[in-house]
Amino acid sequence: MTATSSSGRGPRRLAALTGVALATGTLVASGVTGLEPGTARASSHREAPLISGQPQYDNTDVYAFVSPDKPDTTTIVANVLPFEEPGGGPNFYKFADDAQYDLHIDSDGDAQGDLIYRWTFKDHIKNGNTFLYNTGAVTSLDDPDLNVTQTYDIELLRLKNQRVKHSTKIADDVPVAPSNVGKASMPKYEALRDQAVRKLPGGTTSFAGQADDPFFADLRVFDLLYGGNLTEIGNDTLKGYSVNSLALQVPTAYIRESEKQPIVGIWATTQRKSASGHWSQVSRLGNPLVNEVVLPLKDKDKFNASHPKNDGDFLKSVTEPEVPKLIEGIYKIKAPAEPRNDLVSVFLTGVDKLTKPPKVKPAETLRLNTAIPPTAKPKRLGVLDGDNAGFPNGRRLTDDVLDIALQAVEGELVGTKNDLGDAVNENDQKFGKSFPYLAVPTEGSRGPLAKPATKDAQGNLLSGGASTASSSGSFADDTLIVSAVAAAAGVLLVGLGVGWWRTRRRNSYV
Template identity: 35%
Template structure:
């Protein structure tokens, strides 16, 4: 396929540069105090596990910056929250499919004999009282979840449960976080038991689901980026360590047949993830248990309609593009309202102005109508002289910010993937969806310095003007010094690696 899309991809990647300077951690005032519903990264790509190229993988990460040793409670998701992944497949910037996750935390009050009066066991302060396995007999708090598919509006559409294709159960288990090697000697094998085949209503082919702790897959020199871009941007791509390399994350991962996500003959879909909380919360001054039940009263009583508090599509829109005063508004908003609510931030972006102050790189003239088009509509390309909706819906009616994927573009096998995505002429990578290995920071920084437009600095780019996409100026990449390592990712679902353990074996010490 001849992708003659240089000018339009330039606009799209410049837009990406505004939205991807870091992962979406603690990006808004409200969500900074609610990490369990803080969406941090959202991935969407054609599955590249061998034999699974007929599927799309969607991964929504929540609860950022987890230290693996964070016991005794570790990192449970919010049982009062609603976690959702939305898909727009007809170009109206509204959800057509919504996958809803609801969690339950079952407290077992495990105890041990201590000689207490009457011989009663006394409850332990730990998450587990022995080795952990799939039966969870020694686990003090067991997490489970239900999954449903809503067609149409997320609150008023038609909802149906998604069930385990093997057992028929509508309840799925979530593995315990990686406490350490004494509690869970082989965490990878243990967690793999929670990858389940699923029957999706209206879909003839089973998909897969996994929810659980994973190793953080995002790569960024985070502190230096926010310290006035305190970097050597033209240095080696491996000149600095990935500052969040020692963190874990919690992933909600789905693998869905492509035909169950697209509509008609349009291969382009857009998607985003949200988390919502109940409108009201009353604190109980005298809780008698961790949750409200017949045996006691929990620390809170929550009710009312679900209210969206977190939103994430393309990486870092809210953190780097949206003004501080509108960050909570963005987290509560829907894509169909983006142009009216936030169009000014794209037409008159502040990041190029700040880059000019720091590095004396003149910003492009405003208003940036090109950025507005690319930012909210996807990319229209020219293939062999004819228009081609590369990542733009064929029947776009309402623009809106979301991560877009052209499912007609074949996945690149894991061994051949380029972490610079489009800059390395890997057209199955960012900004055509996003894979775990895609270095969105370096792609963005290079693009914002003009690599795909005027390219006065002779930076690396992909020349798509000819019959075959060709890399130019290889190695001249503006970067944060933190380089992804393909060995840190799985090549099979759920693609993000097993989480780091809270402690390692002491047998050899």
């Protein structure tokens, strides 16, 4: 089903309707158009009522893939704290110090974790008599000018029937990469990020810190599925935002049951400590978009507190998904027949002969077949385009999960061929070629709208480029007047801007 129209904007031109999906029948994520970064929602970002007010505990995305440069290892990335605006100081972004961030691994398909990598964090402040995150230019993670820092521990828990049988601390007081304050504060941020990549016992490597949000999509979907007219698509709404990332690279042999049973299920949870000292699970995430758009409002908080072994409670939302009905109602594209057992295979059991364990118990986990080697030229549509190393076989950073999910929910797996998508096919920043692979976060002092500073003929500081001054001292519409003020021993520069107006029309179509 290829969507077409003579104008490129009609209801059949659904190659633009993206963000509306999930490999389980889902709408994708919401957003607000305009200057970026602005308020938005994305893949399991702010997906449930309770967690939306607790961003430090909110799991946003999970990725799992065979490491392309070390194919005997598996890389797992779990992100939290969505929509980090780059200039959000002076209190920049940190992990919660009253949380347990867990990465769960099910090695045998019984919907129960066999391994848990548990991260906990501690806060450190060198000088409480200043408001500054850093008191000078920071050149290393142990620099005395880095005033606010965090460290983490990792416990490796082995479980049997959901009970801990053995616990080993594999990381102790490891430094976290700081938020990217800006070039004056952190002139070589990439070096700081590299210092936060640490070797652990047993061939494991870890990273914790801020990163560019790797999720990419046009998120104007909640405005009645792009307003019902598809005139604004192709805008990466997550451009310029950051997240806090937890990343592990582990020997594959350690996490899978055996070479004969190489399929693992992976998900992330966050537990928060109450005033009474008890731990409560407040967030859970495996596949992208599930809790946000597959489940109805009445089930969202319940899912966040639940365990995969109880996912039969949510089966109806998968077999009778809401999204195809919404698409049919607005765009008159007929929804595939129910029950949607094709979505059950992607969402709950794994795909037969690819990601389905031999004795699987249906459960919502991100399933990865670790026996499938990485490909030198990944295809963004993964399995749908013949690339079995991609989503829904795990999830790589480059996988276009929105387009994959949209095509699946509209019947790709049951013979209804279509090329639906949102015209956002890749992340705005390139990913790295070695662990942790994530792109570095946007600088706080120069968010996505900033331009290189220039001066006029009189030496007055202007914003980027081609601004001109009139005889009365006013400036052209697309300029920003900046006043630079030195403070805190010349370390802090504050830019104050007025008179910025920018209009933009997006008319790109797939």
